[in-house]
Amino acid sequence: MRWLTGGYGTVEGTCAYFDVLAANAAAGSGKRGFGVWLDGRLAGYVDLEPDLGDGLDPGDVNLTYAVHPWARGRGVAVEAVRLVCEVLRTTAVGTRAALRIEPGNAASLRVADRAGFVLLREVVSATDTHPDGTPVTFRVFARDL
Numbered sequence: 001m002r003w004l005t006g007g008y009g010t011v012e013g014t015c016a017y018f019d020v021l022a023a024n025a026a027a028g029s030g031k032r033g034f035g036v037w038l039d040g041r042l043a044g045y046v047d048l049e050p051d052l053g054d055g056l057d058p059g060d061v062n063l064t065y066a067v068h069p070w071a072r073g074r075g076v077a078v079e080a081v082r083l084v085c086e087v088l089r090t091t092a093v094g095t096r097a098a099l100r101i102e103p104g105n106a107a108s109l110r111v112a113d114r115a116g117f118v119l120l121r122e123v124v125s126a127t128d129t130h131p132d133g134t135p136v137t138f139r140v141f142a143r144d145l
Helices: 011-027 076-091 106-114
Strands: 032-038 041-049 060-067 096-101 118-129 135-144
Touching (some): 032 076
Parallel strands (some): 060 096
Antiparallel strands (some): 041 060, 118 135
16 A cells, blocks of 8 residues: 555454454444455455544544555445445444545545545644654545435
8 A cells, every 4th residue: 555554564464454343343333444346356445434533523434445456447446435425324423424635646536526525624644644754744525424
C-alpha cells in the first residue's frame, strides 16, 4: 500500500488486523472491515471507523479502502464505498460517511467524486505522519447517509 501505511504488510500483521476487525464486528462497535470481491476473487478491502476524530466532525464515520492492483480501474472502490454507505445508513452508525485523502492521491480523489462525496476542508492530521515524521495533510470529504 502506497498511501497511509508507507509500506507493505506482512501475513502475520494482516492476520492480527483481521482478528481485531472480526472481534469488533462481533461486538458491533469500533473499526470494522469487509472484503471486496470481483469475479469470484478478493479484489480489496473497505473499513469503517466510527470512532476516528482526527479532522472529522461528530457523527462522521471514516472509510478507508484498498483495491488490489489487478482490479483497479474497474469501479471497485466506488462500489465498495457505496455499499458501505448503505450499511452505515441501515445500521444507523453515524450521520455521514467521510473520506480523508492525501491531496496527491489522484485515484482516491476520483473515488470521492464518483461516490458523491463533497469536499469539506483540508486538515493537517494530529495523528498520522509520513515516514519522515512530518504530519499528513488530508482533504476531508463527506456524504450524508
